[in-house]
Amino acid sequence: MCGIVGYVGPREATTIVFEGLRRLEYRGYDSAGVATLRGGRILVRRAEGKLSNLEHLLADQPINGHIAIGHTRWATHGAPSQRNAHPHTDCTGEITLIQNGIVENFLSLRQALQAEGHVFSSETDTEVIVHLVEKYVAQGCSLAEAGRRAFAQIKGAHAIVLLSSREPDTLVAARLGNAGGVTVGLGEGEMFLASDIPAILEHTRRMIFLEDRQMAVITPTGPQFFSLDGQAVEKSVTEIPWDPISAAKGTYRHFMQKEIYEQARSITDTLRGRIDFETGVVTLDELNLPPKAVSQIKEMVTVACGTSAYSGLVGKFMIEALARVPVEVDYGSEFRYRDPIVDQHTLVLAITQSGETVDTLAAMEEARQKGARLVSIVNVIGSMAQRISDGVILMHTGPEIGVASTKAFSASLVDQLLLGAYLGQARGTLADQDSRSLAQALAELPELAGRVLQDGYNDYETLAHDFHDREHFLFLGRGINYPIALEGALKLKEISYIHAEGYPAGEMKHGPIALIDESMPVVTIAVQDNVYDKMISQIEQVKARGGIVIAVAHEGDQVVRDKADYVLTIPRSHPLITPILAVLPMQLLAYYLAVRRGCDIDQPRNLAKSVTVE
Ligand code: AGP
Numbered sequence: 006m007c008g009i010v011g012y013v014g015p016r017e018a019t020t021i022v023f024e025g026l027r028r029l030e031y032r033g034y035d036s037a038g039v040a041t042l043r044g045g046r047i048l049v050r051r052a053e054g055k056l057s058n059l060e061h062l063l064a065d066q067p068i069n070g071h072i073a074i075g076h077t078r079w080a081t082h083g084a085p086s087q088r089n090a091h092p093h094t095d096c097t098g099e100i101t102l103i104q105n106g107i108v109e110n111f112l113s114l115r116q117a118l119q120a121e122g123h124v125f126s127s128e129t130d131t132e133v134i135v136h137l138v139e140k141y142v143a144q145g146c147s148l149a150e151a152g153r154r155a156f157a158q159i160k161g162a163h164a165i166v167l168l169s170s171r172e173p174d175t176l177v178a179a180r181l182g183n184a185g186g187v188t189v190g191l192g193e194g195e196m197f198l199a200s201d202i203p204a205i206l207e208h209t210r211r212m213i214f215l216e217d218r219q220m221a222v223i224t225p226t227g228p229q230f231f232s233l234d235g236q237a238v239e240k241s242v243t244e245i246p247w248d249p250i251s252a253a254k255g256t257y258r259h260f261m262q263k264e265i266y267e268q269a270r271s272i273t274d275t276l277r278g279r280i281d282f283e284t285g286v287v288t289l290d291e292l293n294l295p296p297k298a299v300s301q302i303k304e305m306v307t308v309a310c311g312t313s314a315y316s317g318l319v320g321k322f323m324i325e326a327l328a329r330v331p332v333e334v335d336y337g338s339e340f341r342y343r344d345p346i347v348d349q350h351t352l353v354l355a356i357t358q359s360g361e362t363v364d365t366l367a368a369m370e371e372a373r374q375k376g377a378r379l380v381s382i383v384n385v386i387g388s389m390a391q392r393i394s395d396g397v398i399l400m401h402t403g404p405e406i407g408v409a410s411t412k413a414f415s416a417s418l419v420d421q422l423l424l425g426a427y428l429g430q431a432r433g434t435l436a437d438q439d440s441r442s443l444a445q446a447l448a449e450l451p452e453l454a455g456r457v458l459q460d461g462y463n464d465y466e467t468l469a470h471d472f473h474d475r476e477h478f479l480f481l482g483r484g485i486n487y488p489i490a491l492e493g494a495l496k497l498k499e500i501s502y503i504h505a506e507g508y509p510a511g512e513m514k515h516g517p518i519a520l521i522d523e524s525m526p527v528v529t530i531a532v533q534d535n536v537y538d539k540m541i542s543q544i545e546q547v548k549a550r551g552g553i554v555i556a557v558a559h560e561g562d563q564v565v566r567d568k569a570d571y572v573l574t575i576p577r578s579h580p581l582i583t584p585i586l587a588v589l590p591m592q593l594l595a596y597y598l599a600v601r602r603g604c605d606i607d608q609p610r611n612l613a614k615s616v617t618v619e
Contacts, residue, residue, distance in 0.1 A: 007091070007105035008034060008077035009187070010204050011166050011176050014195020014225045018073035021197075023063065025204035026075045027056055030608060034077035035085035039063070040092040040101045041070030042173050047101050051090035072173065074166050074198075076103035079613055082111065083128035092168075093132045095139035096124055099170045100148070102135040105200055105617065106163035106184030114158065134159060138167060149222045149231070152177045156220070156233060162363065162617070164200055176223040179233070180215035183366045183389055185617040187215040189228050191242065196223045201615075202385065203404050207249040213240045214387040243387050247403050254406075259606040261407030261500070265592050269455035271402040271412040272585075275419045280426070282448045285440025287427040292380060293396030294352075299431040303350040305332040306377070308340045308368035310616065312410040312495060313356040313417060318488035319584045320356075320421030326581060327425030327443075329434040337364035338619075340371065347377040354424070355381040358405055358413035359615035360388020367619075369393055382420045384413050398424060407607050408614045409500050411592050414492065415454070418585045422447065425581075446579035450586075453576045457589045463573045465590075465597035468555065471571075472526050473601040478503055479517055480591075481510040482530040483539060489530055489584050493591030500609050501599035510536075510543045521552040528594070530557045530587050531565050534580050544568045555594075557587050 008029030012021045019041050026037055037059045038051030048068040052058035056077070076091035083089035092101040108114070111130035114137065119125065123136040134155055141151035148169045156165065162182030169175070178198055180187045190197030190205040190212055197205040198221075202212065215221060218233045230238040257263035264271075280287050305324065307317035314336050321332040330352075335345070337355075341364065347353060353372035357365045360383040369379055369390065381390045384400040391397050400416035426443060429435025456462060472478075478497055482490030491507035498505045508517055510529065521527065527547045531540035541564060544554050548568065556569035559577050566572050573590035575583070599606055 007079050009200035010075045011198030013072040013176055018070050022073040022075035026077050028203045034079050036090035037077045038090040038092055039075040041068050041073040043070045045170055047170050051087050053085055053087050074103050074168050081107050082130040089127045089129050093135050095135045100138055102167050104131045104165045107161045108159045109161035148172045149177050174224045179220040183363045185361050189213040189221050194225055210245040212243050261409050261606050264407050264412045266458050268412050268415050269451045273451045274401045275416040279423050280444055282444045285444035287423050289427050291397050296431045302352045305330050305352045307334045307354045308337045309356040310337050310362050310364050312414050315488045315492040316414055316417040317356050322485040323421050323581050324425035327435050328428035337368040340368040347372055347375045349376040351377040353377040353379050356417050357390045358384045360385045360390035361615045361617050363617050382417050408612045415585050446582050457575055465593050469597040469601040477525040478505040480507040480528045483510045483536040485584050486530040489587045496595035501602050501604055521550040523551050526553045528555045532583055533559050
């Protein structure tokens with residue numbers, strides 16, 4: 006999704022904005038641009054492709070100023086090109102704008118504006134906004150008032166920033182619906198704007214988040230906030246606990262690599278302060294779900310997308326085992342259109358790393374309208390999902406930059422274990438002894454995860470060497486590890502572009518077995534749990550048809566080692582914790598294969614870190 010950065014203050018604005026865009030590269034984009042003010046004139050530089058192209062353009066044709074806006078574009082209307090890149094400028098050249106989102110009624114607006122004599126220079130939907138603003142400025146409105154009037158006419162979800170040569174110290178920003186966030190960063194005598202916290206984290210940790218249908222008027226001395234109907238609004242400041250280092254790659258080759266290997270620490274952070282490892286008692290103050298509210302819950306529905314949806318499928322096993330509450334899991338994009346049967350006795354859990362996934366947010370709104378109680382498991386502090394929920398369990402992993410989600414996935418599994426234990430303790434379905442054994446297993450989890458992540462613990466190089474040229478993989482799992490097979494397939498396909506399918510192992514004989522041959526490796530999760538024997542027979546069925554088996558197995562399991570072609574081991578642990586360990590080899594297998602194939606690990610083609618368009 007598009008990235009947005011803005012700055013106004015005494016320092017060199019273009020540099021600050023460009024560096025901010027670099028920290029948003031993970032969001033996925035296909036062109037970029039910056040605009041600043043110099044000598045009373047707006048200066049714009051835009052380039053198709055990677056930020057390096059814009060960097061070369063800025064080196065050849067530098068533009069400097071003390072106020073600037075910048076944008077990385079993920080094309081929706083209008084191909085990726087220099088002329089379609091943001092910022093877009095009006096006919097007078099005095100107003101420029103960047104935007105995230107889609108102007109759903111742009112065609113009628115464009116025709117009306119052209120009929121009034123406005124000349125368009127791009128094929129984008131975005132450009133209609135800057136011409137609308139131009140129209141109201143020409144009628145004598147301030148930039149903010151002209152923006153307010155223009156925003157009232159556009160349909161769809163948007164994040165917008167305006168800059169005008171008529172008001173050289175002012176940025177105007179607005180959030181309409183869920184097209185990604187607009188965050189105001191508070192500096193000393195300087196102000197920042199961003200669609201994502203990492204873009205400005207090195208400059209300030211004091212952030213203010215725009216809500217839906219709010220706008221900010223920003224000068225170096227500070228911001229003022231208004232609703233779109235022009236009423237002044239009071240906003241609170243959030244101190245972001247993330248440090249800038251955590252948003253940097255450090256010595257790792259890729260953000261994804263860093264985030265995979267830091268999971269022992271991130272799991273520790275996720276657990277911190279939430280469970281008494283002696284008694285097993287779970288405390289989730291931010292969940293805002295007192296025992297009385299727990300007693301009202303008759304069923305749960307988890308809504309999420311992508312990796313977060315697979316996390317919800319694992320969480321179903323955890324929460325049903327611990328709290329004996331039925332849990333239905335649905336994709337956000339499906340839930341919102343199926344007139345779901347939820348009411349005040351339904352607890353709806355949204356799982357979303359970014360907190361801005363538009364399908365998940367829409368599902369949350371649908372649940373809200375039907376009277377459900379809304380809680381969310383979120384990583385990005387101040388995100389929309391956190392703000393519209395009745396309660397939240399933060400993942401506490403620090404910023405996850407790699408497009409392929411890894412540490413957020415394991416954190417969301419830990420959070421669901423904590424939620425299940427919390428509900429079980431409140432409902433009396435979880436015996437004290439079981440709470441204590443789960444707590445003990447959780448206490449050991451970071452060390453066990455660290456062991457799996459140790460160099461040399463498993464041999465991924467050989468697997469990458471032997472299978473980097475394969476075009477198809479099948480991933481099989483059963484029970485609580487079936488969703489881990491789905492996640493393993495997703496990790497592989499999204500960063501290596503190898504076609505991969507995750508399947509319930511029991512379903513192989515109902516179709517996929519027809520695919521088995523020596524060209525398609527089959528990854529099977531064959532840990533020693535209640536379906537172990539079935540998985541052993543699965544491996545034999547694949548081998549009997551000339552297939553190749555890469556098995557995930559417990560340490561020291563000689564039976565699997567004798568039957569499979571390759572083995573990725575994990576330590577033994579509590580059955581509900583095993584999936585958290587089993588996903589680690591899946592992440593590393595995908596990573597090593599993608600590196601061997603020379604893929605763009607942190608910005609896979611066509612993908613975005615936060616999908617804020619439908
Ligand atoms: C995961 O690796 C993908 N990047 C994608 O499926 C992601 O999980 C999905 O878009 C949901 O994102 P969210 O957790 O931020 O809502």
